Amino acid sequence: MQRLIPSPSMAVALLALVLATTGTAVAAVNYAQNAGKVDGKDAVASSATRAQAAGNVVATASKGDAKGTIPGKFVNDVMRGGADSFARPAVVNDNANDVATAIGSIPGLGTLSASCFDQNKNAGVEDPATTLTFANVSAGVINLSREVPGQAPLIATLAPNTTSTFTIGGSNTFRLHLELNGINYVLEGVVRQDGRNTPDARCLVYGYALRISDTR
Structure with a gap:
């Protein structure tokens, strides 16, 4: 073949x-x-x-x-966690103090309250200011820091059933850092005064409380 x-x-x-x-x-x-x-x-x-x-x-x-x-x-270098917002507008009472009202609740730690008052003693001329108070309603000692532009920063501890109070006389921002047994919250807010030196001035407080978590 x-x-x-x-x-x-x-x-x-x-x-x-x-x-x-x-x-x-x-x-x-x-x-x-x-x-x-x-x-x-x-x-x-x-x-x-x-x-x-x-x-x-x-x-x-x-x-x-x-x-x-x-x-x-x-993602690195970011705050993460659940956040709750708060806001409270208030009318200034001429030559009088507002009743403090709770505007935010921080679970397991405490509450944030705000009141608006007239810092001008002349009748019919209002100059609004805001007082903010954080109350520790937990059973532990809270580590607290506070920053308000133009004011000295505060770093302190807050015993149970005690409060930390500060006043903002005009429009400004504020920041609180609260810590208890590894639980961290950051409160950032704004205080605004409207109608200064008029008969119809107002206060406004708004912001948020953010829990910082580290989910691994």
């Missing part, structure tokens, strides 16, 4: 076919092994812990207010 020897061009074509087929198989295997990965990294849900997410890619939240964003626990 005569043995058929392929021509050089046929040999080259057969070799190219074999290499092409093998390459496709290798690519298919690699694709299967890396399915679901991003740059070779596994993707984890936004609800994963930081330990589970280590070395992997984190998915954005799929629902809720944070939909489409990466949870703060995976």
Whole structure:
């Protein structure tokens, strides 16, 4: 029987076919092994812990207010946690003090109250000021710091059933940092005086209380 020897061009074509087929198989295997990965990294849900997410890619939240964003626990140098807002407008009573009213509650620690009063003793001319009071209603000693622009910062401890009070005579901001047994809250707010030196002045206090958490 005569043995058929392929021509050089046929040999080259057969070799190219074999290499092409093998390459496709290798690519298919690699694709299967890396399915679901991003740059070779596994993707984890936004609800994963930081330990589970280590070395992997984190998915954005799929629902809720944070939909489409990466949870703060995976981002360094940010405050994270639940926050509650507060606000209280008040009319100034001429030459009189307002009744202190609770405007915010800090779970497990205490309450923040505000009152508005007239610091101008002339009749019919009002100059609003605001007094803010934090009351420790917990059973422990709270570490407290306070910052008000233009005032000396305060760093102190607050015993149970005692208060820390400060007054802002005009429009300004304030910041309180409260800590008890590893629980940290930051209160940031604004005091605004409207209608100063008129017969119809007003006070406004607003802000938020943010619990700082460290979810690992």
